[in-house]
Amino acid sequence: xxxxxxxxxxxVGATGAVGTEMLRVLQQRRFPVKGLRLLASSRSAGxxxxxxxxxRRVEALTKRAFDGIxxxxxxxxxxxxxxxxPEAVRRGAIVVDNSSAFRMASDVPLVVPExxxxxxxxxxxxxxxxxxxxxxxxxxxAPIHRRAGIARIIVSTYQSVSGAGAKAVLQLYEETKxxxxxxxxxxxxxxxxxxxxxxxxxxVTPLPKxxxxxxxxxxxxxxxxxxxxxxxxxxHETRKILExxxxxxxxxxxxxxxxxxxxxxxxxxxRRPISVEQVRALLRRAPGVxxxxxPSVGSYPQPIEAAGQDxxxxxxxxxxxxxxxxxxxxxxxxxxxxxxxxNAVQIAELLISGRVN
Amino acid sequence: xxxxxxxxxxxVGATGAVGTEMLRVLQQRRFPVKGLRLLASSRSAGxxxxxxxxxRRVEALTKRAFDGIxxxxxxxxxxxxxxxxPEAVRRGAIVVDNSSAFRMASDVPLVVPExxxxxxxxxxxxxxxxxxxxxxxxxxxAPIHRRAGIARIIVSTYQSVSGAGAKAVLQLYEETKxxxxxxxxxxxxxxxxxxxxxxxxxxVTPLPKxxxxxxxxxxxxxxxxxxxxxxxxxxHETRKILExxxxxxxxxxxxxxxxxxxxxxxxxxxRRPISVEQVRALLRRAPGVxxxxxPSVGSYPQPIEAAGQDxxxxxxxxxxxxxxxxxxxxxxxxxxxxxxxxNAVQIAELLISGRVN
Numbered sequence: 001x002x003x004x005x006x007x008x009x010x011x012v013g014a015t016g017a018v019g020t021e022m023l024r025v026l027q028q029r030r031f032p033v034k035g036l037r038l039l040a041s042s043r044s045a046g047x048x049x050x051x052x053x054x055x056r057r058v059e060a061l062t063k064r065a066f067d068g069i070x071x072x073x074x075x076x077x078x079x080x081x082x083x084x085x086p087e088a089v090r091r092g093a094i095v096v097d098n099s100s101a102f103r104m105a106s107d108v109p110l111v112v113p114e115x116x117x118x119x120x121x122x123x124x125x126x127x128x129x130x131x132x133x134x135x136x137x138x139x140x141x142a143p144i145h146r147r148a149g150i151a152r153i154i155v156s157t158y159q160s161v162s163g164a165g166a167k168a169v170l171q172l173y174e175e176t177k178x179x180x181x182x183x184x185x186x187x188x189x190x191x192x193x194x195x196x197x198x199x200x201x202x203x204v205t206p207l208p209k210x211x212x213x214x215x216x217x218x219x220x221x222x223x224x225x226x227x228x229x230x231x232x233x234x235x236h237e238t239r240k241i242l243e244x245x246x247x248x249x250x251x252x253x254x255x256x257x258x259x260x261x262x263x264x265x266x267x268x269x270x271r272r273p274i275s276v277e278q279v280r281a282l283l284r285r286a287p288g289v290x291x292x293x294x295p296s297v298g299s300y301p302q303p304i305e306a307a308g309q310d311x312x313x314x315x316x317x318x319x320x321x322x323x324x325x326x327x328x329x330x331x332x333x334x335x336x337x338x339x340x341x342x343n344a345v346q347i348a349e350l351l352i353s354g355r356v357n
Numbered sequence: 358x359x360x361x362x363x364x365x366x367x368x369v370g371a372t373g374a375v376g377t378e379m380l381r382v383l384q385q386r387r388f389p390v391k392g393l394r395l396l397a398s399s400r401s402a403g404x405x406x407x408x409x410x411x412x413r414r415v416e417a418l419t420k421r422a423f424d425g426i427x428x429x430x431x432x433x434x435x436x437x438x439x440x441x442x443p444e445a446v447r448r449g450a451i452v453v454d455n456s457s458a459f460r461m462a463s464d465v466p467l468v469v470p471e472x473x474x475x476x477x478x479x480x481x482x483x484x485x486x487x488x489x490x491x492x493x494x495x496x497x498x499a500p501i502h503r504r505a506g507i508a509r510i511i512v513s514t515y516q517s518v519s520g521a522g523a524k525a526v527l528q529l530y531e532e533t534k535x536x537x538x539x540x541x542x543x544x545x546x547x548x549x550x551x552x553x554x555x556x557x558x559x560x561v562t563p564l565p566k567x568x569x570x571x572x573x574x575x576x577x578x579x580x581x582x583x584x585x586x587x588x589x590x591x592x593h594e595t596r597k598i599l600e601x602x603x604x605x606x607x608x609x610x611x612x613x614x615x616x617x618x619x620x621x622x623x624x625x626x627x628r629r630p631i632s633v634e635q636v637r638a639l640l641r642r643a644p645g646v647x648x649x650x651x652p653s654v655g656s657y658p659q660p661i662e663a664a665g666q667d668x669x670x671x672x673x674x675x676x677x678x679x680x681x682x683x684x685x686x687x688x689x690x691x692x693x694x695x696x697x698x699x700n701a702v703q704i705a706e707l708l709i710s711g712r713v714n
Contacts, residue, residue, distance in 0.1 A: 152679050156513040156622040158572045158611065169549060172570075173542060176533060185530060192526060194616040195661040213529075213615050214661045215515045217622075217673055217687045222652045226633075226675040248679030252622040252687060254515065257614050258570050259551040265513040265574075265609040276583075295579045304552040304571045316574055318583040322509050322605030330574045330609060 006034035007352055010069045010093065012084065013076030014038035014058055015047060017166040018098055021341035022073050023051055029345055032352070039065055040076070069093040071348050075340065089125035094351050096127050096344045100229075103128040103237060110240050113346040114288040115142040119241075120350055121357040127347055130241060131233040132339025133157050133253065136262055138241055139288045139312040139338065140331055145242055147282060148325070149271035152248040155234060158256045158263040159219055160303060163335045167206045172257055174203050175212035211257050219253040228253055261303035262339060263332040270325045276317055279327060283314050288338065293317050301332035309334055310342045363391035364709055367426045367450065369441065370433030371395035371415055372404060374523040375455055378698035379430050380408055386702055389709070396422055397433070426450040428705050432697065446482035451708050453484050453701045457586075460485040460594060467597050470703040471645040472499040476598075477707055478714040484704055487598060488590040489696025490514050490610065493619055495598055496645045496669040496695065497688055502599055504639060505682070506628035509605040512591065515613045515620040516576055517660060520692045524563045529614055531560050532569035568614050576610040585610055618660035619696060620689040627682045633674055636684060640671055645695065650674050658689035666691055667699045 009026065013019040019040070026033060036051055039061040048055040059065060061080065066072060066088040074081050074088075075098035085095045085102070102108040109119040110128045115138050120127060130138075137155060144150060161168040175196060182193045194213040209216045219230035234251040238244075256263075274282075283289050290311035292301050301313035312333035320326025333339055350356055366383065370376040376397070383390060393408055396418040405412040416422060418437065423429060423445040431438050431445075432455035442452045442459070459465040466476040467485045469492050477484065487495075494512060501507060518525040532553060539550045551570040566573045576587035591608040595601075613620075631639075640646050647668035649658050658670035669690035677683025690696055707713055 154511050154624055154677075154679070156609075158515070158613070170542070173537070173540060173549065177537060180530070180534060180537075183530065185527070192530065192616050194664065208655060209659060210661060214659055215613055215615060215620055216659060217620070217657050218652070226652060226673070250624065250677045250679040250683070250685060252513075252673070252685060254620075254622065256515070256572055258572060259549050263572055263574070263611075265611065267511055267607065295575065295583060298565060298575075300574050302566060302571055302573060304567060307551065316583065316609070320511075320607045322511070322607040326607070328607060328609060 005352065006032040007070035008035040008037070008068055009033050010037040010039055010066060010072040012039045012061060012072060012074040012080065014049065015040045015044040016075060017162050017169065018075035018336055018340045021336040022075065022344065023049065025337065025341045025345045027052055029349070031345055031349065037065060037069060063087045066091040066093050071096070071352065073344050073348065074098055085126060094125055094127070096129055096347045098129040098340050098344055100131065100233065102126055103130065104240065110237060111347050112138055112241055112343060113350055114139055116241050116243070117350055120347070123356070127351070129340065129344045129347065130237045131230070132163055132335040133159065133230065133262055133264065134234050134237040134241070135339050135343055136312050136331060136333035136335065137234070137264055137266060138238060139333070140283055140286065140314045140329065141266070141268065142242070143282045143286045144268065144270065144274065144279060144327070148274040150247065150268050151271050152269040153238065154250050154267040156252045156265050157254055158258070159253060160258040160260050160262055160335055161207065161211060161255065162260050163219070163262065164206050164255070167204045169259055171203060171205050171207055172211050172259060175210055176257070179212045207255060211255060213257060216255040217252065219255055258303045260307035260334060260336065261332050262335045263301065263303050263330065266329050266331065267320055268327050269323055270327065273325050276319055276327070279317055288312060289314055291315065301330055303332050306332035306334050308337070310338050312338055362709065363389040364427035365392040365394070365425055366390050367394040367396055367423060367429040369396045369418060369429060369431040369437065371406065372397045372401040373432060374519050374526065375432035375693055375697045378693040379432065379701065380406065382694065382698045382702045384409055386706070388702055388706065394422060394426060420444045423448040423450050428453070428709065430701050430705065431455055442483060451482055451484070453486055453704045455486040455697055455701055457488065457590065459483055460487065461597065467594060468704050469495055469598055469700060470707055471496055473598050473600070474707055477704070480713070484708070486697065486701045486704065487594045488587070489520055489692040490516065490587065490619055490621065491591050491594040491598070492696050492700050493669050493688060493690035493692065494591070494621055494623060495595060496690070497640055497643065497671045497686065498623070498625065499599070500639045500643045501625065501627065501631065501636060501684070505631040507604065507625050508628050509626040510595065511607050511624040513609045513622050514611055515615070516610060517615040517617050517619055517692060518564065518568060518612065519617050520619060521563050521612070524561045526616055528560060528562050528564055529568050529616060532567055533614070536569045564612060568612060570614060573612040574609065576612055615660045617664035617691060617693065618689050619692045620658065620660050620687065623686050623688065624677055625684050626680055627684065630682050633676055633684070636674055645669060646671055648672065658687055660689050663689035663691050665694070667695050669695055
């Protein structure tokens with residue numbers, strides 16, 4: 001497909017947290033949309049969503065809905081992707097899938113455009129979008145890896161509720177209101193009770209515990225290894241994207257009471273020495289990165305600043321004195337944008353640019 | 358002093374977040390209080406605080422206030438401690454100081470009773486209580502260190518606002534109310550705006566940034582090294598308490614929108630191998646630790662569970678596969694209790710028990 005060609009686009013999961021952001025990103029980046037098909041569960045069919053000024057009707061997801069589609073952006077969960085993505089490819093669409101369904105398949109490229117765009121060459125019609133926490137970590141780590149060779153990564157995450165979908169956003173909102181109602185604050189005499197007395201009553205609770213004024217050291221389900229699936233996604237996807245199949249990576253993934261944008265504390269050990277100043281210079285010109293690293297004037301990444309942006313904010317860059325060639329940094333990135341929708345649309349842009357073989 | 362002797366106690370900073378908790382802990386642990394003197398700034402003098410059923414009057418902090426005092430518990434900040442603690446010692450009191458003023462002084466014991474009670478021997482009248490994040494980390498790490506020899510620690514914290522004092526609790530409360538007012542949520546159509554539009558107007562803001570629905574990668578002030586003072590407290594105090602002057606430690610300290618209890622993701626490398634099962638067995642009987650490590654049934658430490666408890670909750674214990682002899686764990690502990698008041702009162706209990714030389 002040539003660069004200027006306009007294409008027929010399907011957005012699968014159009015009413016979800018990521019799907020909504022996909023539509024916003026397609027408009028903001030002026031993606032060359034000819035026809036647009038909004039697909040979702042039959043429950044959402046019939047709803048109307050504005051796109052470039054006109055209301056588009058949501059249709060029920062069926063296999064035939066992919067007829068005539070050039071690019072299908074999937075974000076409706078792994079089981080929907082497993083069922084419908086191969087069918088969309090069969091009917092001629094290129095699929096960019098935001099679920100975990102195909103990420104580790106050897107014939108499916110797993111791509112962060114700033115990191116490994118070459119992995120798109122020779123694709124079979126299906127491209128996987130990595131996990132949000134992995135993307136946000138690798139955008140700043142990839143330049144360091146290229147320059148100095150990363151030998152080990154330790155990461156702990158501070159993940160926003162929107163990563164668990166629109167209902168988790170509502171859970172944080174409703175729980176927070178209820179906890180505040182339990183508190184008594186009047187003229188200097190106050191009492192804060194942060195644990196909800198009654199929890200599951202009428203609330204939607206996609207998260208496994210109370211999230212208001214709490215942190216939950218569980219993102220996704222637990223595996224037999226006592227790691228969560230999210231933590232192992234960060235290990236396996238990082239290795240695949242960096243093409244470093246045995247790279248030592250250890251992650252602790254934690255949900256925090258933040259609506260949008262994930263943050264991460266990252267320790268890396270490099271094979272070759274690289275100074276903090278060299279890292280700053282490298283990241284200052286790295287694509288997809290915005291340096292926010294002037295702590296003396298209060299500049300460092302925060303989720304409320306990263307929310308709504310495509311760039312991953314990077315700061316608190318410093319030596320890890322506890323090991324040879326150690327570095328520490330702190331990143332915040334919008335999990336719905338660069339962590340999902342923006343990355344998927346960027347992949348689609350590359351695919352229709354004609355620069356992919 | 359013999360075990361049964363009742364003593365005259367002064368609480369310095371009695372109206373603050375830690376001071377209030379000190380009074381609660383003294384009552385709950387039935388500390389043998391003969392006389393009690395509540396000391397605070399002249400601004401708070403005259404206030405009355407209940408203790409064992411009777412209202413005690415707060416007095417202004419003066420040097421003469423320590424006449425006749427046996428044990429003085431300080432938690433009024435480093436500058437108050439620097440000015441008044443030596444004077445209290447001169448007048449015959451034993452001081453347990455919760456500030457950072459004297460922690461690294463070579464003639465001042467820095468004590469976690471479960472870890473290094475022997476450091477109290479030969480004290481000069483002044484004992485320092487460690488930083489809350491350090492205490493909460495070392496209660497579970499000390500048994501591992503004794504058994505397997507810790508060679509390196511990496512820690513990222515999830516610290517509650519109460520660690521920054523009573524006003525920071527109020528900041529989180531007030532900011533949260535304001536952010537919720539900015540959100541529109543009605544019948545499935547909602548919009549969340551998590552960044553406060555107007556911030557500093559009428560709010561007390563001891564924290565350097567908005568904390569509601571945000572995380573702040575800054576606790577205490579920045580040093581020239583680009584580390585914060587809090588992060589370096591965790592390094593230096595850990596080395597002093599474990600008597601391991603060159604132990605490699607690296608910390609990233611982060612404030613999260615939680616009222617009470619700090620959590621920490623901790624990676625340790627040990628000199629000798631130790632299995633996850635051995636660590637669990639060790640921690641199951643370790644003093645001051647409560648194991649919460651059954652993820653398959655949803656049991657893991659969370660700050661809303663740790664709040665109000667003296668035990669440090671430990672869970673998510675697993676192998677760190679990225680390094681030889683690596684372990685990962687997750688802890689939550691009440692920063693006002695074990696992280697401050699309980700630890701100080703435990704030290705005072707040891708001092709009056711007659712078991713200290």
